[in-house]
Amino acid sequence: MIRRTILEWETIKYGAASDEIPAHAADRIAAVATASPLAGRGGGGVLEHGRNRLRARGVVGVIAAEGCALEILPKIDFPGEDGAEMTGRIRRRLVQMLAVALDLKIDAGQITAMDWQRETLLEILIRLFSEKLVDAVRQGMPRRYVEYADDLPVLRGRLDVTRQFTALAAEPSRLACRYDALTADVALNRIMKAAVARLVRIARNTDNQRRLHELAFAYADIAAVPVSALRWDEVVLDRTNSRWRELINLARLLLGERFQTTSAGGNSGFSLLFEMNTLFEEYVARMLKRALADTNLRVVSQGGRLYCLETDDRRGLFHTRPDILVKRGGEIVQIIDTKWKRIATRVEDRKQGVSQSDVYQMMAYGQLYKCNRLTLLYPHHSGLTKVDGVHAAHQVTGSDRRLESATIDVSRSEALSERLRAIAIPIR
Template identity: 50%
Template sequence: MTHLSVLEWDRVAVGEGGFSRRQADQLLAAARSHPLGGAEGTNILIDHHRWLRSQQVVGIVAGEGCSLEILPKIDQLGDAVSSEGRAGLRHRLVQMLDVALGLEINLGRDAAMARQDETLLDILIRAFADQLTNEVRRGLPRQYLRCEEDLPTLRGRLDVTRQFTTLAVRPDRLACQFDILSPDTTLLQVMKACVVFLARHARRAETVRRLAELRVALADVADVHPHHLAWDKIAIDRSNRRWRSLLALARLFLRRDWQATHRANDLRDLAGVTLLFPMNDLFEAYVAALLRKALAPEGYEVVSQGGLRYCLNEIAPDGTLGRPLFRTKPDCMVRRNGRTVLVIDIKWKRLSAAGSDPKRGVSQADVYQLMAYARLYDSARLMLLYPHHPDLEGEGALARHRLNVAGADERLTIASIDVAADRLATMASLKALVLGEAMVPA
């Protein structure tokens, strides 16, 4: 099994010191068949014959006998060459996934650094196994299930219709209808299906053993193929809300949701699990989740990918307004008392230093987009938020601009946030940055 790690936008060799040509073709085939790959898989990997170049996605691409781990490019945490650098980047990626998807993974930095040979997939499988083991020890959620069975003695109530038709010639049998308290619930069927699936892909002996123990503990739960799981019947309430994060992890492995987990053919395929996340989407979700936690005590509401207002309305020949066109979805809006006080456009791009480019590498289209948001959502404060890197002169608000529109009071701030910092530090920085911009008078 050949496993290599690379940073996004970086390249990995094909040939000596890298993947064989056959393995590279396996990875390219996985990229082509993945929902994020585009028509030729070039949104994930680009083939340059002597090397493969990764794109702006992170996670795992797997083929038969090989896998490629793509890690986020965060300058402050090092590169993918050293084991320490890979461990630091991997730990930060897990933290971002944890926050963005609400996985509630309990992985301390010391534990992550101590297991530098683990891939992202190894860490997530181990997190699922550990978390599920803890919940199983606390007790399985159960519910009453309706049963019908022909018994020699009455249990529950008699099914009169069946008794006097089908069992009319069987006086030794009674058609019984009764309820039993069973762990065979849809939620636990999902957990068992995930355990069975992950057991085929776990590499560490400790994790394999734990998954085997979990399968025994769930012996009373029916085996249901992942394609036939009734996801829509799962209801999280007060009785089982401690299973919410486990359900999120199971969705990550078994469904093609936001992060587009993929198996090449079907779930019995042993080639591996391709688990990919668009880095820009992940960064957006990470920032929005941290902002919600940071600003809720201050009375602010954070809305991600919301708004949904249209830029245009058709005008009918009689002058009436027709159907709306060009719906907008700002990355993040900060509201207070029903009013939008700040619109944030979040970009996973490398911002240029002021000395090298007066525009700092900001896209003209991004500025136009925020100008439209200012009018559509009546917000006087706008922000373009980027990840921080050492070449920038500082973290936080880097530059402020007033929109060059007659009578306009709107102001656009270009800012950066350090994703290499720990979660609490990043949340504190975001809170100070957003409150500082939202509370500045026009």
């Protein structure tokens, strides 16, 4: 199988070399990428399909077609490392970011045992899911009482009087029964079966295939339901089955709209893709909530929802949703907007590559939400001379508001909460 790995916004040329991709494989992968919901109206939101190269955009993950796969990883700097070692570190950091965003717990043993340098992101996520599911099934599948209605030769439960004296009036040997029975054929188990059935078709790692086949046997008596018909709303998690929460989150990821089986030119394919902008925002919001948990500040993600304009009859136009609001009581004390892009390293560039549209957006937020502290937060990278934190702060003309540009180094998981806390609560 042809397997290649590149970083976001990088290109890979067509050819037979190890750092190139055969043109026929590139065509198949590009066709699958075009079918992704993230591809956009023009079909180029995931990959640019050129005459002699493929170019990744700001979407990461795995795209696979018949006989080939392309893995796209985020551009995260690990100074002093390159090649397979750096690729493994990036995969590991990406999985840790996903774990925070999806509220997953990955113990140290699992992290150590992963083959980060050789396995793709997809196989790593399949391993996490299948290992956790095997452990959960060994402790027992969730079961609950479900009401059944059946015509039986002996009474079970209670008699359905209406049906007995209408539909069964001429058949006294049958009794219309309504009864409750404990069953494992419930929504949560149907979701797990659907995830196993999908992954067993695409896993390539031998250990993953073995675990998934064992799980398929364990779920043999559970009804097979198409992914589109799964009843996520019927899943009830309480203290008796709370250990399944992480598995539900992983199943949502693996069965969600961004992971799909597509048909591309007669060849089946699939993709597991993430917008780094969205992942970075969710990761920062959750980590900031942890960082400020012992303060009087509260973090609200995707809150606000005020309108920029109103019509004459007071209907709102142009909805706003700031990425992160930091509140003290009912007051908004800081608005943070995350941007997964690199700010400039040139000393002579006083704007640091911050776009004018981002500045206008933050000024609108400040006015609408009556907030005097506005922060644009970017990923830190090795080209910056300063450590992560607030890099620049400017006064908004004619007001008391200040607009900051800051970075956070996601390659360093240690003390990340403290570094985010310093951005939210600056040292005076």
